[in-house]
Amino acid sequence: MPVLLEMQGISKRFGGTQALERVDFSVDRGEVVGLLGENGAGKSTLIKILAGVHRMDQGAIFIDGKPVAIHTPQDAQRLGIAVIYQELNLTPNQTVAENVFLHHPQRMNGVLGKIGILDHRRRERETAELLAQLGITGLDLQRKVGELSVAFQQLTEIAKALALDARLIVMDEPTSALPDDEVEHLFDIIRRLRERGLGVVFVSHRLNEVRAICDRVVVLRDGKNAGALPINEATDARLITMMVGRSIDNLYPKRPTTPGDIVLEVQGLTRHGIIEDISFHIRAGEVVGLAGLVGSGRTEVARAIFGADRIDKGIIRLNGKEVRIRSPQEAREFGIGYVPEDRKAQGLVLGMTVGNNVTLAVLRQIARWRHIIDRSVLDSVAQRYVHELQVKPPRIDLPVESLSGGNQQKVVLAKWLAADLKVLLLDEPTRGIDVGAKAEIHGLIDELAHRGMAILLISSELPEVLAMSDRILVMCEGRLAGELSREEATQERILALASGKK
Numbered sequence: 001m002p003v004l005l006e007m008q009g010i011s012k013r014f015g016g017t018q019a020l021e022r023v024d025f026s027v028d029r030g031e032v033v034g035l036l037g038e039n040g041a042g043k044s045t046l047i048k049i050l051a052g053v054h055r056m057d058q059g060a061i062f063i064d065g066k067p068v069a070i071h072t073p074q075d076a077q078r079l080g081i082a083v084i085y086q087e088l089n090l091t092p093n094q095t096v097a098e099n100v101f102l103h104h105p106q107r108m109n110g111v112l113g114k115i116g117i118l119d120h121r122r123r124e125r126e127t128a129e130l131l132a133q134l135g136i137t138g139l140d141l142q143r144k145v146g147e148l149s150v151a152f153q154q155l156t157e158i159a160k161a162l163a164l165d166a167r168l169i170v171m172d173e174p175t176s177a178l179p180d181d182e183v184e185h186l187f188d189i190i191r192r193l194r195e196r197g198l199g200v201v202f203v204s205h206r207l208n209e210v211r212a213i214c215d216r217v218v219v220l221r222d223g224k225n226a227g228a229l230p231i232n233e234a235t236d237a238r239l240i241t242m243m244v245g246r247s248i249d250n251l252y253p254k255r256p257t258t259p260g261d262i263v264l265e266v267q268g269l270t271r272h273g274i275i276e277d278i279s280f281h282i283r284a285g286e287v288v289g290l291a292g293l294v295g296s297g298r299t300e301v302a303r304a305i306f307g308a309d310r311i312d313k314g315i316i317r318l319n320g321k322e323v324r325i326r327s328p329q330e331a332r333e334f335g336i337g338y339v340p341e342d343r344k345a346q347g348l349v350l351g352m353t354v355g356n357n358v359t360l361a362v363l364r365q366i367a368r369w370r371h372i373i374d375r376s377v378l379d380s381v382a383q384r385y386v387h388e389l390q391v392k393p394p395r396i397d398l399p400v401e402s403l404s405g406g407n408q409q410k411v412v413l414a415k416w417l418a419a420d421l422k423v424l425l426l427d428e429p430t431r432g433i434d435v436g437a438k439a440e441i442h443g444l445i446d447e448l449a450h451r452g453m454a455i456l457l458i459s460s461e462l463p464e465v466l467a468m469s470d471r472i473l474v475m476c477e478g479r480l481a482g483e484l485s486r487e488e489a490t491q492e493r494i495l496a497l498a499s500g501k502k
């Protein structure tokens with residue numbers, strides 16, 4: 001029997017960028033294929049060609065051995081291909097049931113009664129059946145999708161795909177915004193899809209997840225095939241070498257530090273119902289990890305310090321002096337930077353070039369003491385960080401929205417690294433970032449700490465928190481549940497504190 005999907009010799013060019021060059025890719029029935037590669041390697045482009053979003057310049061696509069033409073998303077849908085994008089594709093103001101049947105004319109007709117009145121009951125019953133097939137219960141079908149957690153939104157997308165009788169489901173970084181327990185749940189569902197004979201493509205930068213769920217991995221590098229491995233041969237070392245083209249000896253380059261004076265001190269920080277009585281300090285040169293489950297209030301602590309949310313109580317001191325920070329603008333003037341978790345929405349100015357985004361924060365600083373700003377100085381600053389973070393392509397003149405997801409994140413990070421700061425609040429700084437750049441970012445965090453910056457590192461990746469922090473604070477339900485020194489911290493101890501077990 002021919003394989004389910006076969007893509008042959010796929011090429012795609014965007015202006016001066018060869019995003020894909022004669023790439024081969026295939027998925028069999030009941031197979032989960034991991035698609036791996038560095039940021040900008042071409043994963044999303046390959047997926048978008050399959051989805052009918054981009055037209056390939058060259059190549060051929062076969063389904064069940066027959067050549068197919070995919071020119072529009074409707075073509076892809078008709079062929080049973082469903083894509084769940086990083087940015088979910090739901091209509092936030094409609095209910096779960098409405099979303100599931102949104103693009104399905106036949107089924108819509110089916111749930112239209114004799115005289116064309118929508119049979120809500122029936123639509124809900126069918127949606128519930130689809131969800132039950134996935135082992136999903138407890139999702140209120142009347143809820144508006146915009147009010148659901150990312151995990152439930154994703155489940156709605158999957159149910160939507162099933163409603164469309166999809167045979168191949170492609171998930172572009174589905175886990176990057178999911179808490180750990182939801183990742184497990186998603187994996188259960190992927191296993192069910194596999195048992196039913198569907199093909200699944202799974203894109204992720206987290207190698208342990210890829211190993212947990214995939215049967216085979218295909219690696220792209222610079223828009224070309226870099227190799228493929230059955231999962232039992234896919235060690236971290238082999239995958240990294242395939243993705244990056246070299247081995248990475250040290251993912252967590254941290255040198256010992258001697259912390260200096262206290263730079264940031266927070267006392268009794270409170271936003272009623274969200275965070276309660278948070279007190280801690282960070283010294284110059286110190287990296288303090290902030291761990292906790294998703295929803296435990298880590299981001300809210302950072303936002304409160306940065307002046308993004310109003311606080312009800314609490315004192316913030318900088319270098320021993322009490323300060324009132326009423327807005328992010330004021331925070332920046334005090335020398336505090338914040339790399340937000342949701343970078344697309346909060347970190348970038350779309351429509352501006354990469355270079356201008358990087359120098360945005362620097363510009364504000366320079367503008368305070370000089371009115372005429374030398375463009376070439378800014379450009380060289382931008383160029384330097386684009387180079388250090390391995391932004392691809394390494395060009396500061398491109399519009400930032402033309403970069404791949406992970407490269408856009410690097411630009412946000414570069415913006416704050418380039419600014420001259422006392423305190424840097426990093427919220428999930430390496431989420432969605434490939435291994436090579438991850439090591440680079442860890443190196444930069446270490447470097448900034450050595451230059452005397454006080455750094456708060458929020459991360460759900462425990463190996464990252466453990467390896468990069470001098471001390472670790474753990475949050476649970478809006479409160480600090482405990483503090484662990486670098487020596488005493490282990491994954492188990494962090495998780496115990498985070499889940500409220502003392």
Ligand SMILES: Nc1ncnc2c1ncn2[C@@H]1O[C@H](COP(=O)(O)OP(=O)(O)OP(=O)(O)O)[C@@H](O)[C@H]1O
Nearest residue numbers: 014019039040041042043044045402403404405406
């Ligand atoms: N619409 C576009 N216009 C111009 N260039 C683009 C466009 N979409 C992608 N590119 C370029 O094509 C290359 C591949 O990007 P793609 O988004 O496929 O990478 P990716 O492997 O998905 O990366 P990531 O892990 O960061 O999501 C990149 O160099 C990117 O800048």
Ligand SMILES: [Mg+2]
Nearest residue numbers: 043044404405
């Ligand atoms: Mg991508």
